Amino acid sequence: MKDGSPTFAKIVEGIDKSLAKGITVNLRVVVDRDNIEALPRLARFASKRGWTENPHFKTQIGRNYELHTCQADPGKLYSRVELAEELYNLVLKHPEILEFHRPAFSLSRFLFQRGELPFPLFDACPACKTEWGFDYTGSIYPCTATIGKKEETIGTFYPSVNLEKERIEEWEDRDITVIKECKNCNLGLACGGGCGYMAKKSKGRVHSPDCRPVKELLEMGLSLYFEKGV
Ligand code: SF4
Numbered sequence: 001m002k003d004g005s006p007t008f009a010k011i012v013e014g015i016d017k018s019l020a021k022g023i024t025v026n027l028r029v030v031v032d033r034d035n036i037e038a039l040p041r042l043a044r045f046a047s048k049r050g051w052t053e054n055p056h057f058k059t060q061i062g063r064n065y066e067l068h069t070c071q072a073d074p075g076k077l078y079s080r081v082e083l084a085e086e087l088y089n090l091v092l093k094h095p096e097i098l099e100f101h102r103p104a105f106s107l108s109r110f111l112f113q114r115g116e117l118p119f120p121l122f123d124a125c126p127a128c129k130t131e132w133g134f135d136y137t138g139s140i141y142p143c144t145a146t147i148g149k150k151e152e153t154i155g156t157f158y159p160s161v162n163l164e165k166e167r168i169e170e171w172e173d174r175d176i177t178v179i180k181e182c183k184n185c186n187l188g189l190a191c192g193g194g195c196g197y198m199a200k201k202s203k204g205r206v207h208s209p210d211c212r213p214v215k216e217l218l219e220m221g222l223s224l225y226f227e228k229g230v
Pocket residue numbers: 176179181182183185186187188189191192193194209210211212
């Protein structure tokens with residue numbers, strides 16, 4: 001809350017009421033170095049509350065990340081692979097976390113649960129495809145990560161509708177078949193080229209790679225799901 005008052009009880013009440021009405025809840029838990037130790041407690045809480053048995057209850061574990069500048073202390077942030085390592089170690093100590101959330105670890109969870117590989121991933125970035133961003137000034141952006149960054153606007157919806165077609169096409173066209181570095185990458189169909197905005201921020205072009213740590217994630221996921229921590 002803006003005044004700093006607590007929100008946990010209100011969120012719990014909201015989840016209880018939503019699930020009771022059969023409304024699907026996708027609970028996103030944003031973790032950093034300060035709060036990750038509380039995850040096992042949250043998992044046990046969700047389990048006692050009956051949430052984890054409810055088919056309408058889903059979870060995500062996310063991280064705050066480098067694209068946003070609102071962090072008071074960027075030192076608390078995990079990189080993608082660091083977060084996976086922390087989760088891996090935490091799950092070995094507290095396997096009850098898996099009732100609350102099963103991390104994907106690239107293809108590992110899918111392979112474990114379904115016994116087959118998922119469809120090839122040609123494109124990991126939803127920008128200007130399944131995701132768009134709109135803000136209160138009337139501007140349109142390629143995705144949620146770019147909202148509010150004026151240099152990233154791709155048009156307006158107010159006071160008039162105006163789309164910057166060339167910029168939109170650049171986002172729409174982005175996949176591993178057009179990014180030079182991805183074309184012959186042996187991880188391509190598991191990685192999908194990563195986040196277009198992260199790629200643009202680091203390399204200056206939308207059609208550039210944002211390499212995902214596929215090998216490291218797979219090693220952790222296969223160890224956790226198939227080899228029980230070996
Ligand atoms: S790992 Fe890097 S080069 Fe390979 S597909 Fe992903 S973004 Fe492209």
